[in-house]
Amino acid sequence: MASALQELAAAFAGLEPHVVKSAPAESVLNSITSNAVRVVQGAEHAAITRGRPGAFKTVAETGDVPLKVDAIQYELGSGPCVDAIVDNTTYHCPDLAEEQRWPDFGRRAVEEVGIRSMLSYRMFLEDDDLIAGLNLYSSKTDAFDEAAITTGLLLATHGALALSALRRGDTAAHLARALESNREIGVAMGVLMSQHRITREQAFDLLRITSQHTHRKLSQIAADVADTGTLELPKLQ
Template sequence: MSRAQHDPAALAGLFSGFGRELNSLRTVDEVMETISRRAFESIPAAQHAAISRGRKGKFETIAATSELPLRVDAIQYELSSGPCVDAILADTTYRVGDLAHDRTWPEFGRRASAEFGIHSMLSVRLYLENDDLLAGLNLYSAELDAFDETDQTTAVLLATHGALAHTAARRQDKIDNLEQALVNSRRIGTAIGVLMASYRVTDEQAFDLLRIASQSRHRKLIAIAEDVIESGELELPPLPESRHRD
């Protein structure tokens, strides 16, 4: 490996560049898609890239740069073993250069090589703040010994910043959801006030009327509330006819 590949300043610059891009994203999906895409673009040996995400015993492949990772990963999920699964569960990084003859995952390696022509993989764990949610960045190549230490360093940098950006995006998502919930709560409260004035009912009864309308019309409560605020009226289902005879 050349001195440039060990240059701390170069690594710091690469790390900062990834960070600026990832930290500008607001959603978890955007973060995951960017990590996968940037890994594919930044590591020439990578012919495909994707992220495995889930919880112990159940994973899914997301943000894939092609259909192939989904098919290769399906074998790992079926066997509950493979570079990406074990990198996540063992909190480590795996770089495999000859899957067809690999002794660690003989069944997976044989099938990945024979069925899809994949001979090399690089899998890196993403350390997410949510301990229950697990994830890993995976790179794939049809070439033997495709990935080297430099590729591994780049992948680790992406995974590190990706995990930080993922945490930030989750926090932002929670904030956005809370803010929207507060707005919705105010609008529903306004609609309740309109119904209380229009129908001379209590606040609890007004809320029940909103829920009845929501259920009968198969619309969200906030949508019904907005209609009430705009029109001052509430469309309710007819009362059932009494079956008792006098």
């Protein structure tokens, strides 16, 4: 457990410089997708979906390919992107041609667009009545290994934080400092630092990741860590 936490924390710290913290909404969205292709091994295309069930829209993309793939999901009302958002989880599709969860979507994505692998992450936007997700696409089967999946998770977390902070009229850095001042969060950080020999910043990053991808407030995650001494990281589906 300790080594897994250390590896995840180190990856989060390494990704930090790649994400825009305070900029116009369109710039933040484009930064998330462009950086996804750059930093996630195997990702050839990326897009962000936002909306509500039955009314999703692609709001940022790296080209025409994501638009075509997303259009199929919106038409069918199901697929890794749509369901990751609705189910509040992460979906990994190593070979869409053999995908049993979304057979119609998988067949069409391969035949019509030439996409074989996908990663889809829910992005938890605080105080927003809409839901969103980050999607990564590849023309190769088994394009995303464990390191790529972890990096994508970190990017989705960072992106959600940046967008939430922007919507609140603040910067992600200011939001982080405000959260760190919370007593329970401080206690939880101390527990993680002591148990897993990670830095203060890394401990806070781990709390943020878990908060974003379990759709629970960071203060609730911190209270659990303070009470139990453990942190359960989000699971891949």
